[in-house]
Amino acid sequence: MDTYLSAKRTIMTPGPVEVDPRVLQAMSMPILGQFDPAFTNIMNQTMDQLRKLFQTENEWAYPVDGTSRSGIEAVLASLIERGDRVLVPIYGRFGHLLVEICERYGADVHKIECTWGTVFSEEEVINHIHAIKPNIVACVHGETSTGCMQPLAQIGKACREQGCLFVVDAVATIGGTDVLVDEWHIDAAIGGTQKCLSVPAGMAPITYNQRVEEVIARRKKVEQGIATKDDLDEPLRGTVVASNYFDLGMLQDYWSPRRLNHHTEATSMVYALHKGLAILLEEGLPHRFARHAYHEKALIAGLTAMGLELFVSHQHKLPMVTCVCVPVGLDADRVRAFMLHHFGVEIASSFGPLYGKIWRIGTMGYSCRKENILFVLAALEAALLHYGTKIETGKAVQAALSYYEQTEKSAMA
Ligand SMILES: *Cc1c(COP(=O)(O)O)cnc(C)c1O
Numbered sequence: 546m547d548t549y550l551s552a553k554r555t556i557m558t559p560g561p562v563e564v565d566p567r568v569l570q571a572m573s574m575p576i577l578g579q580f581d582p583a584f585t586n587i588m589n590q591t592m593d594q595l596r597k598l599f600q601t602e603n604e605w606a607y608p609v610d611g612t613s614r615s616g617i618e619a620v621l622a623s624l625i626e627r628g629d630r631v632l633v634p635i636y637g638r639f640g641h642l643l644v645e646i647c648e649r650y651g652a653d654v655h656k657i658e659c660t661w662g663t664v665f666s667e668e669e670v671i672n673h674i675h676a677i678k679p680n681i682v683a684c685v686h687g688e689t690s691t692g693c694m695q696p697l698a699q700i701g702k703a704c705r706e707q708g709c710l711f712v713v714d715a716v717a718t719i720g721g722t723d724v725l726v727d728e729w730h731i732d733a734a735i736g737g738t739q740k741c742l743s744v745p746a747g748m749a750p751i752t753y754n755q756r757v758e759e760v761i762a763r764r765k766k767v768e769q770g771i772a773t774k775d776d777l778d779e780p781l782r783g784t785v786v787a788s789n790y791f792d793l794g795m796l797q798d799y800w801s802p803r804r805l806n807h808h809t810e811a812t813s814m815v816y817a818l819h820k821g822l823a824i825l826l827e828e829g830l831p832h833r834f835a836r837h838a839y840h841e842k843a844l845i846a847g848l849t850a851m852g853l854e855l856f857v858s859h860q861h862k863l864p865m866v867t868c869v870c871v872p873v874g875l876d877a878d879r880v881r882a883f884m885l886h887h888f889g890v891e892i893a894s895s896f897g898p899l900y901g902k903i904w905r906i907g908t909m910g911y912s913c914r915k916e917n918i919l920f921v922l923a924a925l926e927a928a929l930l931h932y933g934t935k936i937e938t939g940k941a942v943q944a945a946l947s948y949y950e951q952t953e954k955s956a957m958a
Pocket residue numbers: 560612613614615639685687688689690714715716717737746
């Protein structure tokens with residue numbers, strides 16, 4: 546059975562989200578050889594696009610093959626030497642992922658945690674930086690598991706003053722809201738494709754500055770089978786990165802003019818990323834960020850009109866993920882299954898302590914548009930009524946519609 550061609554879906558999760566048809570089309574283009582100038586030209590353009598996406602002057606901005614966590618792992622594997630102190634502020638599931646990866650590469654990890662659904666005051670993190678004196682601070686910008694966004698600018702400044710590296714997981718936020726890599730003193734940032742970029746999962750765009758490049762250079766090793774005499778004569782000034790696939794020194798050589806062979810590039814994924822970024826830059830970052838914030842408001846208007854409670858409504862709410870409290874006594878997964886079965890609408894549950902307690906509705910990239918907002922509200926209302934939940938009937942779609950009508954009218958005036 547050709548299952549993946551069967552149903553139309555409206556995907557309103559925090560990833561993967563719907564992919565722009567133009568990206569899907571780009572992925573069906575014929576394969577080019579990875580050293581074909583026609584292809585290396587696309588690689589160079591992609592690097593340029595990524596610098597704009599990350600709002601950085603960094604020389605290095607390129608994708609790592611694999612899902613977003615491959616970018617996170619590549620950065621951490623290439624930076625951490627056994628025993629390095631790493632400070633990780635945890636405010637949701639993906640903070641724990643950072644810890645997990647750091648520990649596997651032999652870091653001495655210091656965690657600080659706050660309640661899921663809240664973020665840290667920057668001052669608190671900075672106090673820990675002063676006390677612990679880490680080599681690296683690794684932090685999530687947008688926690689898709691809780692729907693919160695951590696302020697980073699002051700933390701970055703403190704890291705720079707203290708001389709430690711600042712690594713940021715911007716997987717959820719990149720392309721949906723500002724991630725000011727240079728201004729916030731972020732030394733290495735990792736983005737995601739299947740979230741606000743609306744490209745399928747399978748690549749992780751990263752960028753890093755000279756401070757990171759220095760560590761990479763110190764640990765640089767060229768594979769025996771492809772090394773020149775000069776490479777072999779170069780003395781190693783640090784420990785070799787434990788992973789071959791995720792060694793940024795080698796990836797950088799491949800993305801540099803030297804084009805030193807490493808993996809076989811995932812050609813179709815590069816096409817997809819290149820097209821997705823072209824669409825994004827054509828829309829323009831400010832417009833794209835405003836669009837995410839705009840539809841988020843429509844969704845919130847609908848949800849609250851229905852009488853539902855938001856899990857996060859404070860100023861540090863993640864703009865592209867809205868978490869809704871599941872009414873007491875209701876089976877959260879049955880509601881999701883009903884929406885998917887009857888409407889083809891998908892929303893997400895959550896993890897760990899929040900499992901069954903909240904739904905997460907993503908408004909990311911190509912999925913973040915009016916028809917989707919109206920449809921998810923209609924489907925959720927129908928599902929809640931079906932399971933006998935007391936809600937304000939008939940109000941959700943109307944509230945979103947009147948928001949759209951008002952804003953469209955004032956935009957036209
Ligand atoms: C989705 C997500 C990830 C993991 O990405 P994968 O593509 O599944 O590897 C990491 N961090 C954050 C904040 C995310 O939202």
